[in-house]
Amino acid sequence: MTGLNPAPHTPARICPNCDGFATAAVTSGLGRDASGHLRTITVDCTACHGHGTTPVRAVQLVGGRA
Numbered sequence: 001m002t003g004l005n006p007a008p009h010t011p012a013r014i015c016p017n018c019d020g021f022a023t024a025a026v027t028s029g030l031g032r033d034a035s036g037h038l039r040t041i042t043v044d045c046t047a048c049h050g051h052g053t054t055p056v057r058a059v060q061l062v063g064g065r066a
């Protein structure tokens with residue numbers, strides 16, 4: 001419970017394109033390496049470049065949603 005004080009102001013907001021999950025590991029389709037690890041590539045959100053947040057004044061939606 002926070003009492004009568006409002007929540008602290010956050011300078012950045014969650015990226016609307018990736019909802020904060022800015023980086024994903026995607027399987028490369030090449031199977032596993034010699035030690036048995038699944039081969040993956042890391043892909044960052046193109047809107048926030050892997051940060052997960054966007055500056056308050058620079059909100060841009062990829063894909064043209066208005």
Ligand SMILES: [Zn+2]
Nearest residue numbers: 015018045048
């Ligand atoms: Zn993002």
